[in-house]
Amino acid sequence: MSKYHFNDIEAKWQKYWAENQTFKAENPVLSEVKGKSEKPKYYVLDMFPYPSGAGLHVGHPLGYIASDIYARYKRHQGFNVLHPMGYDSFGLPAEQYAIQTGQHPAETTKVNIEGGVDKNGNEIEGYRKQLDRIGFSFDWSREVRTSNPEYYKWTQWIFIQLFESWYDANLNKARSIEELRGIFSSEGNIHLNAVCDEGITHFTAFEWLDFSEIKKQEILLKYRLTYLAETEVNWCPQLGTVLANDEIINGVSERGGYPVIRKKMKQWSMRITAYAQRLLDGLNELDWPQSLKDSQTNWIGRSKGATVNFPILTFPKGEGTRPGYMTGGNNSRVLLERAKDMRNNSTDAEAILWEYLKSKKLGCKFRRQHLIDDFIADFVCLSNKFVIEVDGKIHGNQKEEDEKRTSILNELGYKVIRFTNEEVIGNLDNVLDTISKSIEQSDIPPLGARGTIPVFTTRPDTIFGVSFMVLAPEHDLVSKITTAEQKEAVENYIEATAKRSERERMADVKTITGVFTGAYAEHPFSGKQIPIWIGDYVLAGYGTGAVMSVPCGDQRDYDFAKHFNLPIPNIFKDADISEEAYSDKENTIITNSDFLNDLNYSEATEKIITALEEKGVGEGKINYRLRDAVFSRQRYWGEPFPIYYKDGMPQIIPTECLPLRLPDVEKYLPTEEGEPPLGRAEKWYWNEKNKEVVSPPLEGSGEDIFPLELNTMPGWAGSSWYFFRYMEDEKRDEVFASKEALNYWKNVDLYIGGSEHATGHLLYSRFWVKFMHDRGFVNVEEPFKKLINQGMILGESAKIKTLLVGLPYNENNVTKIHPIKVKLSFYSKNLLPETTDWFKDENIEKNIIDQILNDIPESFTNIFGENNPIANRLKGEAKSEIISVLKGHLLFKYISIPVDVNMIDGVDKLNIDKFLEWRNANKLALYYYENGNKFFVSREVEKMSKSKYNVVNPDDICEQYGADTLRMYEMFLGPLEQAKPWNTAGITGVHGFLKKLWKLYHSGPDETFFVDENPPSGGQGGLKTLHKTIKKTQEDIENFSFNTSVSSFMIAVNELSAQNCNSREVLEPLAILISPYAPHISEELWQKLGHSESISTAPFPKFEQKFLVESSKEYPISFNGKMRFTMELPLDLSKEEIESAVMAHEKTAQYLEGRTPKKVIIVPGKIVNIVG
C-alpha cells in the first residue's frame, strides 16, 4: 500500500537535486569534450530579490514558480538552461536595522539569507531554505550577492569604465577618455560634438596643451559618463540620503514614506541622458508588455520643439533698449560728465591698480569710473558683477556713506570689495590676489545664459503670442536680473517655495503663485518688451527652467495671466479664448503673427524654426524629460566609490587594487559634521604611492595620502549588470564574465518580475548594457529580450464585527461621542447589517442592551475619567439610577477588526480556540454564533501585510499540502500577469488532483504501483486524452498561460481515471508533462516507472495529430443564432448532406413551426444556423 506522502517525496528529491547538481548549467568548453553546451542555450532569470528579513509570503514565489516551470519545460525541450538566483543584498532596509540595532548589515543580511537569529532574537530559517522548499531548479553554484567584495569589485570596475568614457554624439556611442584627450590635443573642443555639461568654454589644441593638469581634469569631468556636479537633488532628511526620481512615490520616499525636499549637493551623476534616444529606440525590439514600454517612453519623455533665446533688457527703467554695459540710473547724463572728470584726475593708487586691471591679467574685463545706477564705481567687472573701490582717508561720515553705497550695490547684484590707497600702493600683490580669489568665488552665470534667457518650447509657432516669460524660482538668472524694487518680493517668494516639500507642491497644483522680477526681455522678432516673472509652475529641471508664456495657447500660462492680469493676445484665427486657452494643434490657423500669418501648425513651425536659425536666436531641438541619474548615496551599506580626491579633483583607484573594501565603522549614522557614515571609518584615505587604504595623514606628512570618497553607490549599481555575472562560472576572479561565456549566453531570454521596476532597474540596466556594448565589453545591446510582469497576489483579510457603545454629549455646541468601556461582543458575519454609522438602541436587541448596562462598572469615573461633566453629574448616584439615565441615550456602532487569517478553518469559519489563544484579553468577550456553534468572519481583499494579519506563509502550505500543491495552486489562481486574491480554502482542489494523479499510478492491489506494459486497452481513449493534453500544455506554456494548463491536467486525470487507464504508453509521457509544474511527484513516479535518471531532461512528449482525428461531430443546431439542440453527424458530409440531415430532423420542424427557412448557414465542423 502506498499513499501520497508528499513531505517525504519532496524532501527526497530536493536532496537528490542538490547532491547531483541536476540543474547546473554548463558553459561552453574549449576542449574536445562537449557537454550540455552543445545544446542551444536558454537563459531564464527572475528579478533580483532583496533578501528581506520578513520572510516570504505566498505572493513572492509566484514569478519564481512561473519561471521555474518555463526553465524545466525548456530542459525537456533539449535546451541548456541557465536559471540562476542570487541576492541584491546591499540596500537601505539592512542599514536601517543596523542603525537601530548596531549590528553590522553584513551580519543581518547573512542571517536573512542563510538563517540564524534575526534582529529581534528570533530563530529564522532564511530566504534560501524557504526557496529550496518550493523545489526550484536554480543553479545555485552561480549565486551572486551584490554586497560580496568579489562581486562589487566588478561593480567598481564598471564605474571606472564609465568614468573613463565620454559620449560621442556624432558616432552615437561611448568612447574612452584617452581618445578624448587625443582629440583635445590635436584640435581642441571647437568641432567636438559630445554629450556633456552645459556652458563649456571653447579652447584650441594649443590652449589645451597649455592648461594645467588640474584644469584638464576639471574639463574632462564635464565630459565623463559619470561625473561630479552640484545638482538639485531629492533629499530625504529622515533617511539622511539623496533619492533618485524613481525612488520617490507621490512625493515621499519609496522606502518608509518620508518627506522629500529639494536641496543642492555635490553628487556623482550618470550621464544616462546621452542614451535617451537609444533607450527609446531600443524598446521597439523588445518583447515586453506594452504598458511597461509605455512607462519607459513616458519617463524618457521625448518632445520636439525649439529653443529660443530671449535677450535680457537688464534695466527696464530707461526707455527703449540700451547696450548691456549702460548700467546707469536716471541721472546718468549728469553723472557721466563727472565720471569722465574723475578718470582724468585719478589718484595714484587708482592709476596703479588700473594698469593691472585693464590688461585683463585677472581674466576678465574691467571698466573704471563706471556708472551703476546713481553711483560712480571705481572699477567694475560687468560680466562678473564685481566692483572694486579704492578709498582715500576715511572719515566717520564717509564710512557711513560707503556702507550705504555698498548695500545698494549689493542689492543690484554686485559684489563690492574695498581697498585703501595705502593697501594698493604698499602691497599690490596682496590686493590683486584678493581680487582674483574674490572673482573666482563669485557666481558666474553659465556662458549660454549670459545676456539671454534660453527657453524650450514645443510650440515655436505661437511665438508671437508671447506676452510674458516665467522662470523657475531656482533659475540661476533670477538673482542677477531682479531689480532693486522687486528684490524683496522675489526673495520672499523663493524662500517660501524652497520650503515647500515636493508633496505640498504636488498636492497644491491649483494655487497660482509667482512674482515679477522687474526685468524685461526683448521679443526676438517683434522687439516688444516682455516682462519676466518667476513662478513655481515652471520646473527648474525641465528644458531650460524657463518658458515663453503664450497664454492664448497654453492653459497654465492662461491661468497665470488671468491671475496676475497679464495681457492675453490672441494669435489663433477664429479661436475663442475668453474662457480658456486654445491648445488644439490640428485645426490651428495662426494670425497676428507677422510672417506666420495664415499658416497652420506644421507650416508655421517649420517656418519659424528656419527663421530662428537664420537670425541666430534659436534652433529646432528635441528635448527629453529624462534627467541624469544621481548616483551618490550618503549611506553605509553600498559599494564604495573607487575614488579619492587630489587637489579637489576625483582620481580613480587603479583597477588592480580593486575591490576597494567597505571599511568598518562604529556607527551607521552621519558624522557630527554631517558627512556620510564612511566619514567615521578610522582608515579611509588612499596612499597613492603604496596603493593602499590608510589612516588620515598626520600634520605635515603624507604628501601621497588623499581622502577617499565618502558616499556609496545606490542600490541600482549592483543590479544593473548582475545578469552577466551569472554567465561566468569559473573565471570569476579574472573577469566580470569571460568572452566565451558572454558569447554563448548573450542575454536573458526570459525575465520575470514585478512591474515596480519599470523606470528604475529596467531603465538603468538597459543604459549600462548599452554603455558596455559601446565600449566592447559585451556583445549585446539589450539585457532582457522577453519580459513578463507577474501580478500581485493579494491577501484576503478576515474581519470580525464588534459592537462599540458610546454616549453622546455636547461640547461647545458640537456633539461628541464618548466611548464607554463595556465587555466586548463579537458577532458572526451574518448576524449584523452592514452599517458604519452610529445608531440608536431601538435597532438593537433588548437583551444585548441589558447585558451591556449590566456590565457597566459601579463607578462612573471608571468609564469617563475624572472631571468629566457627565461623570460629575452622576457622581454618587446608584447604579440603577445611572442605568436609567443611560437608557435610551446610548449610541451603538459596529466596526470590523482584523483577525489572523491563520485562525480560519475551511471557508470563513473562525477557530474560536485559536482566537482566544491569540488575544488573551478576549476571553471575557461575548460571542454571538450562527446556527449553533458556527462563527464566520467577513472577507476583504487587500495587499498582504503583517499589519493586516492576512499573510500566508508558503512554508505552512508546503508543510500541510506539499510544494507541488503550492506550485500548482499558485499557477491555478489565474493569469500570471493579473493581480488576484489568495484563498487558502481553494487549495484542496489542486491537492485532491495530485492525490488522484498518484492514485492513477497506483491501481495495483492495495494501491500499489502498477503500470500495464501493453498498449492501452479499450480503444484509443487514453492516447486521445494524452495527446490532447500534450497539445494544450505545450501551447499554454509557450503563451505563459499556466492556469489553463493546470485545468487541462485535471481534465486529463479525470478522464484517465474514468477510463481506468494504467498503460505505460500514456502514464510515462503524462509524468513528463506534469513535471515542470509538480516536479517532486513526477520524479517519484518516473523512478517508479523504472528510470534511474532524473526526469528533468527527459524529452518532452511529441504531439501526434492522428490520435485526435474524429470521424463525427456533435453539431450545434441554431435557429436565428440561438442554439436549440445538437445532433451528431459524420465530419465528411458535404454542406448539402448536412443541410438535408438537419432539415430531416424532427426537432427542426418543431422549431420552424411551419415557416420556411430563408437561409441555412453551414460551417462544416463548426455550426449550423437556420434563419427564418
Add this chain to the structure above:
RNA sequence: GCUCGAGUGGCGGAAUUGGUAGACGCGCUGGAUUCAAAAUCCAGUGUUUUAGGACGUGCGGGUUCGAUUCCCGCCUCGAGUACCA
C-alpha cells in the same frame, strides 16, 4: 488631468481566427460510506419561469446568419504618472 489595463455565476477564473457562454477548481445542496467527524465517492448547481420557454458576459447603440470577441458613445474599478512648456 493624461497614459495603460480590466469589467463574465456566490468566489478564482475558461471560451483558438466572430461559431454550443460559464471549461477547471472552490463554495453550496442532496445522497453513499462512517457510532461520529475528517477523508473519499456519486448527483445537482447562471437567473427566472406558467417547465414550453424567456433572459443572461458593466451600460446604450451599431455591423453580422451569428458578438464575451469587431466598431461608436458612456459608466465603474485598478495600475502608472503628475504643472514636462
